[in-house]
Amino acid sequence: FIYKPDSIMFDLEDAVALREKDSARLLVFHALQHPMYRDIEKVVRINPLNTPFGLPDLEAVVRAGVDVIRLPKTDSPEDIAELETHLERIEKACGREPGSTRIMAAIESAIGVINAVAIARSSPRLIGIALAAFDYVMDMQTERGDGTELFYARCAVLHAARAAGIDAFDVVWSDVNDEAGFLREVGLIRKMGFNGKSLVNPRQIDLLHNAYAPTQQEVDHAKRVIEAAEEGERNGLGVVSLNGKMVDAPIIDHAQRVLERAAASGVRQ
């Protein structure tokens, strides 16, 4: 797949007009089985299960081999429990390995943010939770701006994901021509600790990957930290100094993570 995204998401929810819901489901059912998408993680955003489209969406995409269901407008752990009950039944009916369909919950309301911890811990199928800003700001009676309006929600979703040991995904940036705005937001969410971001346009993929890749300077520093730690270990020291800065266990863990991220992003080491 030429753009090299980490995964590909088909949308059956708000990007699809009401009268197109059935034909979109059929298209996605066939796309999921196309050899072009064999080696990439396939996510489908189904319609909520309290609409007439949600269950038919689920029946179709699980049978077609989807990897991850993105459940929009997740307000409570009960929403995930309901999804899980259907998943168990459909997997059994079509001979899929039980538990093999994973879930990503999108949190899009005040109550969803309040329940983020319970949602994040509600199922072993969950790979992550995502904040969805456009519905969230509607619910909060505000609008998308410089990120101030998302401050609490981002912190809450991140803490919930980390406490549950799953990934946290940030909101979509909808103005695909505003590259500078996109990069400002990516800089912020990277510093906050998000694992990544939902994207709407192929032009955003490289920008995001480059912003998440460690710089050569960061890689060089991480290597010096590891070397200093190894030397400290040879000398029986738990803590060593590198250019006057303390190097101990969490600093070493961080350096290792920088090197892992560099390897994943293809940065020269």
Ligand SMILES: CC(=O)SCCNC(=O)CCNC(=O)[C@H](O)C(C)(C)COP(=O)(O)OP(=O)(O)OC[C@H]1O[C@@H](n2cnc3c(N)ncnc32)[C@H](O)[C@@H]1OP(=O)(O)O
């Ligand atoms: C708030 C929410 O619910 S977000 C989730 C649901 N929404 C979506 O998924 C929206 C998906 N994205 C899009 O529809 C579009 O990218 C828009 C509307 C944001 C921007 O549209 P455009 O300005 O026309 O995009 P652009 O000019 O960059 O398109 C260039 C090429 O990339 C393709 N492209 C654009 N977006 C995508 C995408 N998400 N996935 C795959 N290909 C895409 C276009 O079809 C076009 O291909 P072509 O040159 O073969 O015709």
Ligand SMILES: O=C([O-])CC(=O)C(=O)O
């Ligand atoms: O789920 C998403 O990424 C986008 C979305 O629905 C929203 O912002 O309301």
Ligand SMILES: [Mg+2]
């Ligand atoms: Mg939404």
